[in-house]
Amino acid sequence: MNSRRQFLLASATALGAVAFPAIARAGQASARIVIVGGGVGGATAAKYLKLADPSLQITVIEKNPVYIRPYGSSEVLNAHVTMQDLRVSYDVLRHKHGVAFVFDAAKSLDPVNKTVTTASGKVLGYDKLIVSPGIKLRYDSLPGYSEQLADSLVPSGWIAGAQTALLAKQLQSMRDGGTFVLAAPPNPYRCPPGPYERAALMTEWFSKHNPRAKVIIADPKDS
Missing domain, CATH: 3.50.50.60 (FAD/NAD(P)-binding domain)
Structure with a gap:
């Protein structure tokens, strides 16, 4: 620890x-x-x-x-x-x-x-x-999304914990040539570099273990 x-x-x-x-x-x-x-x-x-x-x-x-x-x-x-x-x-x-x-x-x-x-x-x-309580995710701000869905099937991992472990398991076991889509939130949000750091780290993983995989960032921001 x-x-x-x-x-x-x-x-x-x-x-x-x-x-x-x-x-x-x-x-x-x-x-x-x-x-x-x-x-x-x-x-x-x-x-x-x-x-x-x-x-x-x-x-x-x-x-x-x-x-x-x-x-x-x-x-x-x-x-x-x-x-x-x-x-x-x-x-x-x-x-x-x-x-x-x-x-x-x-x-x-x-x-x-x-x-x-x-x-x-x-x-x-x-x-x-x-x-200084930190942040709480508004899961219901995205139609069709929920905390239950995030905990079981489509984790964000934005607050480190069980969702982080689930997301890692899903990405590391993704089918050959699969696609990883990351939706970056609009400003303002905690840790602005976070989505792009995550995409870069997963690109590194895929290049070694799943080279045919794709990483797509859906981003509402202009820059």
Whole structure:
């Protein structure tokens, strides 16, 4: 499992230069910071807030006990890395930096009383709140598509996980001379180079293992 250090090095370390210390000064000496989301944004904020002021009580609410990194996940498709390589532990944040974790989903926010309620009913109070939950795919925005279809037959793999593994299996076992069609979304979307990186990686795979295969990109953008 990749270390949390590797994970954070891959993220935008420039966040450490912004005015995080001002958050601590704005509250009490041991201010309570709650962060919703333990992805790149939430984990990076947690680390650098702790480095700026070790007295801060920082709690991250994240439903997944292990983070599956999206960056580099397309390399699973051409077997450069495995799904296991995408797994990132929160151990360094917890044990080295003293960041607390609640492995649950945030259900509601109360900015008046400064509380966050989780799906299991746990209520956490805060002095400052950071909301960094990541993205959620709108499967129903494409007629005929659904999350169930994506999980079982036509995976996007845009959020790294089981769909990534399914997509890799489908592409690597595609019939000789088959066609891989990738639909790139219109702007704006997360990771603009992603569709083209994926197409390039699959072209590499096909050139070695299925040289008669075709890669087609359906793209609504002009450039």
